[in-house]
Amino acid sequence: MIRKRYLGSACGLLLLSLLTGTAIASSRELPNPSNAGFAEKLYRLDCGRSIANDESIWTPGENQGHSIEFSSTCWLVKRGNQWLLWDTGVPEATATDPNGWSTLPKLILYHLDKTLTGQLAEIGLKLPDVTYVAISHTHGDHIGNVTLFPDAEILIQRTEYEWIHGGNGPNENVNQLMALARRLMGNPRNLRLTDGDLDVFGDGSVTLISTPGHTPGSQSLLVHLKNSGFIVLSGDVVHLEENFAKSRVPSLNTDKQASIESMERIRQIIKTYKAIMFINHDKKQTDGLKLLPAFYD
Numbered sequence: 001m002i003r004k005r006y007l008g009s010a011c012g013l014l015l016l017s018l019l020t021g022t023a024i025a026s027s028r029e030l031p032n033p034s035n036a037g038f039a040e041k042l043y044r045l046d047c048g049r050s051i052a053n054d055e056s057i058w059t060p061g062e063n064q065g066h067s068i069e070f071s072s073t074c075w076l077v078k079r080g081n082q083w084l085l086w087d088t089g090v091p092e093a094t095a096t097d098p099n100g101w102s103t104l105p106k107l108i109l110y111h112l113d114k115t116l117t118g119q120l121a122e123i124g125l126k127l128p129d130v131t132y133v134a135i136s137h138t139h140g141d142h143i144g145n146v147t148l149f150p151d152a153e154i155l156i157q158r159t160e161y162e163w164i165h166g167g168n169g170p171n172e173n174v175n176q177l178m179a180l181a182r183r184l185m186g187n188p189r190n191l192r193l194t195d196g197d198l199d200v201f202g203d204g205s206v207t208l209i210s211t212p213g214h215t216p217g218s219q220s221l222l223v224h225l226k227n228s229g230f231i232v233l234s235g236d237v238v239h240l241e242e243n244f245a246k247s248r249v250p251s252l253n254t255d256k257q258a259s260i261e262s263m264e265r266i267r268q269i270i271k272t273y274k275a276i277m278f279i280n281h282d283k284k285q286t287d288g289l290k291l292l293p294a295f296y297d
């Protein structure tokens, strides 16, 4: 908890570190912007697309009854000879199902044009080549293929894992999502439960950032690349650029106040690291990004 507070004022910390000469990484897990290590490559994978029939769930007070199209994105990070997959998208079986797939059938329908397995093969990788699978949160469109990686280390916040295995949520939609999450997660044999931020490779190249609110243990990912600099992969800390600008919180989120604080935390991180953010479900933004086999470096 202390660490989380600390990081909420990353800018202040930077100022403090400049004044005192101490490293910003005194928070232990957040990278020092001036000497963080690099990941070599960052690939975007197409992990599904969806149509929801009521945009106002994500934009309370606006767009009632309007349908909206979302992207679903997974990211693959190469660091040395290791590969980290960020989220796993909707289940691969969706690709051959003309009816699509859903997490909440009354609200949203997913389609999948390309499988994860097929996209990895495009760059010469097989499923067992993935060393780490990091999960932003346990909604079905992010964990649909976790069981394809039985040997990978699965990185998930302890709070998130305990939440889906705990009691009931605040409403039926959330309960449905939790039940689906338990089914899709299965019992990974190489599960690593994390508490707050985590410097995955110990060199500041890839850092899990705790951003609770959408779900109790939601997280984002900060990746450092030589040419592109720092990139924040949103997870579902925000769904749309406009929501980020307005601090707007979807009604499905489990904690509104925590959601607002997590968006603020990401704003500070963007400032401190001069980072750009790729927003997982923002189709308009996603359509303009590189797609595997192209990559960011």
Ligand SMILES: [Zn+2]
Binding pocket: 137, 139, 214, 236
């Ligand atoms: Zn979600």
